[in-house]
Amino acid sequence: xxxxxxxxxxxxxxxxxxxxxxxxxxxxxxxxxxxxxxxxxxxxxxxxxxxxxxxxxxxxxxxxxxxxxxxxxxxxxxxxxxxxxxxxxxxxxxxxxxxxxxxxxxxxxxxxxxxxxxxxxxxxxxxxxxxxxxxxxxxxxxxxxxxxxxxxxxxxxxxxxxxxxxxxxxxxxxxxxxxxxxxxxxxxxxxxxxxxxxxxxxxxxxxxxxxxxxxxxxxxxxxxxxxxxxxxxxxxxxxxxxxxxxxxxxxxxxxxxxxxxxxxxxxxxxxxxxxxxxxxxxxxxxxxxxxxxxxxxxxxxxxx
Amino acid sequence: xxxxxxxxxxxxxxxxxxxxxxxxxxxxxxxxxxxxxxxxxxxxxxxxxxxxxxxxxxxxxxxxxxxxxxxxxxxxxxxxxxxxxxxxxxxxxxxxxxxxxxxxxxxxxxxxxxxxxxxxxxxxxxxxxxxxxxxxxxxxxxxxxxxxxxxxxxxxxxxxxxxxxxxxxxxxxxxxxxxxxxxxxxxxxxxxxxxxxxxxxxxxxxxxxxxxxxxxxxxxxxxxxxxxxxxxxxxxxxxxxxxxxxxxxxxxxxxxxxxxxxxxxxxxxxxxxxxxxxxxxxxxxxxxxxxxxxxxxxxxxxxxxxxxxxxxxxxxxxxxxxxxxxxxxxxxxxxxxxxxxxxxxxxxxxxxxxxxxxxxxxxxxxxxxxxxxxxxxxxxxxxxxxxx
Numbered sequence: 001x002x003x004x005x006x007x008x009x010x011x012x013x014x015x016x017x018x019x020x021x022x023x024x025x026x027x028x029x030x031x032x033x034x035x036x037x038x039x040x041x042x043x044x045x046x047x048x049x050x051x052x053x054x055x056x057x058x059x060x061x062x063x064x065x066x067x068x069x070x071x072x073x074x075x076x077x078x079x080x081x082x083x084x085x086x087x088x089x090x091x092x093x094x095x096x097x098x099x100x101x102x103x104x105x106x107x108x109x110x111x112x113x114x115x116x117x118x119x120x121x122x123x124x125x126x127x128x129x130x131x132x133x134x135x136x137x138x139x140x141x142x143x144x145x146x147x148x149x150x151x152x153x154x155x156x157x158x159x160x161x162x163x164x165x166x167x168x169x170x171x172x173x174x175x176x177x178x179x180x181x182x183x184x185x186x187x188x189x190x191x192x193x194x195x196x197x198x199x200x201x202x203x204x205x206x207x208x209x210x211x212x213x214x215x216x217x218x219x220x221x222x223x224x225x226x227x228x229x230x231x232x233x234x235x236x237x238x239x240x241x242x243x244x245x246x247x248x249x250x251x252x253x254x255x256x257x258x259x260x261x262x263x264x265x266x267x268x269x270x271x272x273x274x275x276x277x278x279x280x281x282x283x284x285x286x287x288x289x290x291x292x293x294x295x296x297x298x299x300x301x302x303x304x
Numbered sequence: 305x306x307x308x309x310x311x312x313x314x315x316x317x318x319x320x321x322x323x324x325x326x327x328x329x330x331x332x333x334x335x336x337x338x339x340x341x342x343x344x345x346x347x348x349x350x351x352x353x354x355x356x357x358x359x360x361x362x363x364x365x366x367x368x369x370x371x372x373x374x375x376x377x378x379x380x381x382x383x384x385x386x387x388x389x390x391x392x393x394x395x396x397x398x399x400x401x402x403x404x405x406x407x408x409x410x411x412x413x414x415x416x417x418x419x420x421x422x423x424x425x426x427x428x429x430x431x432x433x434x435x436x437x438x439x440x441x442x443x444x445x446x447x448x449x450x451x452x453x454x455x456x457x458x459x460x461x462x463x464x465x466x467x468x469x470x471x472x473x474x475x476x477x478x479x480x481x482x483x484x485x486x487x488x489x490x491x492x493x494x495x496x497x498x499x500x501x502x503x504x505x506x507x508x509x510x511x512x513x514x515x516x517x518x519x520x521x522x523x524x525x526x527x528x529x530x531x532x533x534x535x536x537x538x539x540x541x542x543x544x545x546x547x548x549x550x551x552x553x554x555x556x557x558x559x560x561x562x563x564x565x566x567x568x569x570x571x572x573x574x575x576x577x578x579x580x581x582x583x584x585x586x587x588x589x590x591x592x593x594x595x596x597x598x599x600x601x602x603x604x605x606x607x608x609x610x611x612x613x614x615x616x617x618x619x620x621x622x623x624x625x626x627x628x629x630x631x632x633x634x635x636x637x638x639x640x641x642x643x644x645x646x647x648x649x650x651x652x653x654x655x656x657x658x659x660x661x662x663x664x665x666x667x668x669x670x671x672x673x674x675x676x677x678x679x680x681x682x683x684x685x686x687x688x689x690x691x692x
Contacts, residue, residue: 132649201681205678
């Protein structure tokens with residue numbers, strides 16, 4: 001049975017805090033992004049303010065557009081491509097700086113530095129009246145609080161049954177999500193997140209300022225929100241180590257039948273020269289990242 | 305061999321009380337359906353006539369087979385008394401067999417047990433399942449309206465509506481006019497339950513018995529129209545339900561929506577001028593919209609007819625047809641409808657049915673949801689403060 005995935009009501013902050021995935025097995029299985037706050041998201045609804053959409057990519061005519069949606073807690077990218085023609089037109093024509101609702105699928109992208117980047121692939125983008133945006137934001141905060149309460153109860157009563165939680169009104173999908181959340185994110189500051197929701201409540205009440213219009217320019221550069229810290233430049237000692245390492249790779253490759261250096265063989269040769277395994281792994285990692293070595297087959301190395 | 309009483313001393317059994325297997329029983333029932341057939345004997349190729357059909361006494365309906373029946377026709381509705389009939393089990397249900405040893409004869413309606421329901425177990429709406437019969441219900445009539453239908457050549461009126469008790473609501477179809485009025489409390493006996501596309505329906509015919517009762521303890525049917533919306537996940541878990549209210553955001557429109565063409569005979573949607581059943585037809589224009597309503601716990605497809613679509617869209621069928629003439633591409637019309645509907649917060653009331661594709665609601669009313677932002681903000685702020 002393939003029921004339609006519900007659209008989780010979430011804030012941009014919750015989306016940005018999510019980095020755990022659950023990939024469905026089998027044909028046409030849905031994938032989910034798990035949030036630290038009890039959402040198991042395939043589809044979401046967001047309420048906020050949209051920036052002007054910009055084309056991505058060099059191809060002309062561009063088939064992929066991106067805008068940013070800002071709510072009182074943060075900002076998240078919203079994209080639409082040629083596979084969502086209706087949403088793409090809506091994204092391109094939505095007036096910038098105006099309240100809008102976005103329905104879409106959550107997409108988690110891991111770059112080379114393993115930094116997760118969350119975006120929402122739009123299915124529908126609707127400019128709405130401010131009251132409608134606030135009403136949906138109220139629903140977002142209410143359901144987020146419901147999920148946080150469910151997580152707190154589960155954390156305090158680990159033995160509580162699904163039936164007991166069901167009796168207290170929690171939907172079956174939420175119970176499943178909450179259990180998975182506690183497994184995947186055992187230490188998360190839920191109280192801090194709960195506090196952050198105050199900004200959204202002020203917006204619901206109309207006392208908070210409308211979220212600032214995200215600037216249109218510059219959004220293209222925000223692709224990796226947590227860049228890896230720059231590496232210190234290698235010392236002379238490091239270079240010497242790398243040179244030895246590469247010599248041994250060549251040696252190992254020379255004696256192997258397939259022309260690749262076997263990693264275990266390499267580590268054995270390094271051990272003979274007094275290089276410890278953890279040290280060797282560090283050098284190997286550095287050379288791979290630097291593009292000097294590559295591992296096209298697991299356990300097999302060659303010069304790039 | 306165990307000594308058995310002579311036939312005239314066999315006690316008369318209600319069909320609901322039939323044992324699974326018995327060589328001789330004494331039963332009484334009305335013929336609900338009947339068919340004359342012949343079987344060919346394998347030994348010599350000779351033909352042997354038989355009658356088969358359904359027999360009901362209001363407590364249950366049981367299949368019967370009557371070997372070597374009389375030549376004269378037995379009409380539907382005839383009441384038969386069968387003494388010394390055999391009971392066999394077929395697929396877990398008892399069946400009656402009338403053999404040469406069975407004495408079958410006509411009986412009068414007065415001999416059938418009275419169906420005031422006293423002898424039948426009291427059931428609640430929640431406990432009704434497809435195929436159930438031989439129960440009584442105490443309910444209030446939520447709605448009822450006559451609907452003319454043609455059954456074969458015959459034109460009849462079926463009274464359709466909804467009845468409810470404290471546990472739920474169920475649709476009903478009565479083939480006999482019991483003069484039901486919305487709001488009144490009744491005890492119903494002699495009905496049976498069938499399910500069509502996952503929707504349960506209580507069916508009453510001329511054998512049904514309806515008695516007016518004191519409404520104390522039964523919910524006011526007017527309440528059904530005012531009940532607060534339920535989480536869609538809960539409705540999904542119940543498998544749907546009559547007079548269900550849900551509230552959510554419209555997150556999408558399912559194609560084909562907007563201006564559609566229907567078969568003039570069966571009202572099915574046609575495509576390329578072809579009806580699935582009636583072949584090439586000249587379609588009749590209609591408006592409809594199927595939209596997805598989502599409340600964060602689940603999603604339901606709402607299939608709205610012409611009136612509701614016109615109200616949601618702000619465009620009449622005539623407007624839509626006029627607009628179509630000016631549009632280069634008819635699919636733009638569906639986009640325009642989607643733009644008018646998606647993102648709206650609605651309360652939908654109606655019959656919800658769950659199948660493999662999820663929950664579908666046939667709406668009785670679609671209203672914009674009213675949100676008190678100030679109250680919502682106060683409520684949320686209080687919850688945040690309470691957590692401290």
